[in-house]
Amino acid sequence: MQNFDYQTPTRLIFGKGVISNLPEVMKPLGKRILLTYGSGSIKKLGLYDKVKELLAEFEIYELSDIQPNPKYDPSVLDGVRICKQHAVDAILAVGGGSVLDCSKAIAAGAKYDGDPWDLISYKVSAKDALPIVDILTLAATGSEYDCGGVISRTETNDKIGYVDPHLFPVCSILDPTYTFSVLRKQTAAGCADAMNHVMEQYFTEDTTLLNDGFCEAELKSLMTNTKIALENPEDYRARAELMLCCTYGCNGILALGNSASGWPCHGMEHALSAYYDITHGEGLAILTPRWMKHILNDKTVGRFVKYGVNVFGIDENLDKYEIANKAIEETYKFFESIGLPMHLKEVGIDESRIEEMAHHIAVNEGLENAYAPLTEKDITAILRDSL
């Protein structure tokens, strides 16, 4: 078991109606608040009006139109400008992972004198950040319980995962009823994203029975509850369990003591989203089974056997490669069954830039150090197989 040093300082307030805690949460943080949100779903939900009503005593500035795969320019730059101009005290992010991630970059940029890209690109490490509170409306990324954000810069085809301990939200307000309105496509993509977060931590060496058990339970819960939520989007129990599963997904708690895995599917997917602006979870659903097939060998087969037997109930008496291949097939079939696209062509990606993306990934993601190392040639093969 590996050494670790772990802290997650974020307060979680979970359940129906917990937004009533918002004034009490915001008060100690200061009076001037930047309210950040996306393209309008929070207005349809009535959340925008509710927030304004609850924070009537505060001075509210706004940054709207934060796009999926949030962009450095204009969203991060505009947010930083507003914070500096009005000496904003704290950020309230209301939305999905994109709104949260963008808000994290703004929070760090607001406390930095230079170009915020210096921070996102790790040229300079953040010394401070504005406090962030969020009200989550989409279960997927786990951004509400981690200190990472993923920011895209269109002109350089970069999509960078930026992690800094200053960026843990102070508090995340998690009311599963806000996710009732999430569309089928985003519900399914959120499931694939959260499942892949678990897999990125499960497929590695030096794991523990405890972590394996957590991960297997996560995967089973995500699959079962996504099916229920797709059938009945207002099933509170299912939406609530999905929200909790996703919250646990990305802050490392599922892999304490495990050796590092390298997060290979995320490394590859970020390039797909950077070049083609596709939905993160859809890219992951397409890549995951191809990556699994590609890395299956004598070193990794034991992990696939455990995954196949404990997550999909495959007969443990079968030959180990038969179990592993069945497990990969079940993974593919599950994603397909919840309506996810399973080929890059379905999300508008053809073969024209495969080599260029594989090179970008190989240079920027360090996947040759992953649990199952990937060279540029391996990455090209996985992307080609995904077409």
Ligand code: NZQ
């Ligand atoms: O823009 P609005 O109007 O809010 O609409 C959004 C958006 O169109 C909509 N939506 C959100 N809540 C809704 C809703 N529609 C109806 N009802 C609701 N209650 O859903 C669309 C997608 O939103 P987005 O925030 O982009 O989705 P998600 O939460 O999946 O976030 C994806 C982003 O997070 C990054 C991804 O790369 C991607 O950029 N990730 C962040 C991570 C992190 N910080 O730890 C880890 C992940 O691996 C991931 O990379």
Ligand code: ZN
């Ligand atoms: Zn993800």
